[in-house]
Amino acid sequence: MAVVTVQASKSYDVLISSGLIEEAGKLVRGVCSGGKALIVSDENVFSLYGEALSRSLEKTGFQVFTFVFPSGEASKTLSTYARILDRLCEVNASRQDVTVALGGGVAGDVAGFAAATYRRGMGFVQVPTSLLAAVDSSVGGKTAVNLEGGKNQAGCFYQPDLVIADTDTLSTLPEEEYRNGCAEIIKYGVLGSRALFESILEKPVREDYARVIEQCVQIKRGLVEQDERDTGKRMLLNLGHTLGHAAEKISGYSIPHGQAVAMGMAAAARAACARSVCGPEVCKEIEEALALYGLPAAFPFTAGETASACLSDKKGDGFSVKMILPEKIGVCRITDIPADELISWLKAGGL
Ligand SMILES: NC(=O)c1ccc[n+]([C@@H]2O[C@H](COP(=O)([O-])OP(=O)(O)OC[C@H]3O[C@@H](n4cnc5c(N)ncnc54)[C@H](O)[C@@H]3O)[C@@H](O)[C@H]2O)c1
């Protein structure tokens, strides 16, 4: 089993291996002194892994409760959040008890926000079952729900007590969700590790889950430990996301996140190359890696509509946009682009 320890405002382990759901009871017991566990999961994931997780928790003496919601981003709402809090109240959970998020980023984000705010913070364990959640959302402590006004507009930082990534769960992941996760993995390679980037060109991610997840988590751990609240270096994780979020928004969220990140990363690389931040071989390598995983490199929107979407993003201030630009594979820089220069940067990126 691989163990990556994150030392942020809380110190916790990320465990990565096959067969971990069977062991979850023992593992959660190691970080939780309470007697009750609330499993928060979506319908798809709960039907696949809910029973095994419940059984394992019960074996170590937990009284197990469940909260299951319809799968998908549409459930990441204040209403789901409030219903989780009501469920915690109903079972009279204490601060020593634990909420266990079983699923992808949606389950992790909404359950984490509820755990962070129920009685000002209770035990919280992440059991990521999507590739994206294993390499990204389950680590680092960002929790959130969406508001009418936009994605992730209400939330807080709340690190988990433990992350249990059972690689067996990835065998049931739909192909599109696999590709979404691979876009984030390519992102990690470009922003932090040439070795990771090369290794996933040589061997498909799905043949090497544990090692790839461990490497991604190590990169994220490094950035979270230096900049937990996302005001500096952690922003490197937004590679492909500045333009990717714009593409998601303009498409009315019909473009899946991973595809949006892929096209955003490729456009950022083209812009970086046009402005001599990197050489043309960097663009070529990124585009080839994306193609290998069935991910798009062309950006399907105009510079004008993309610039408007970028400038209204919650992460910006409306006057400038932070773009993450590759210098070479494994090294990126954060660049502040003033609003009046954005369109020319986007055009340089091929928009
Ligand atoms: N907190 C963070 O740092 C962070 C980082 C990145 C993304 N996110 C958030 O994560 C969310 C996206 O996460 P996601 O892509 O995991 O979405 P998701 O949770 O909706 O999962 C995607 C789909 O895969 C299904 N699924 C998950 N695991 C499965 C399995 N093992 N077998 C079969 N089906 C499975 C789910 O039911 C769902 O239909 C977004 O809301 C995003 O904002 C958060």
Ligand SMILES: [Zn+2]
């Ligand atoms: Zn992402």
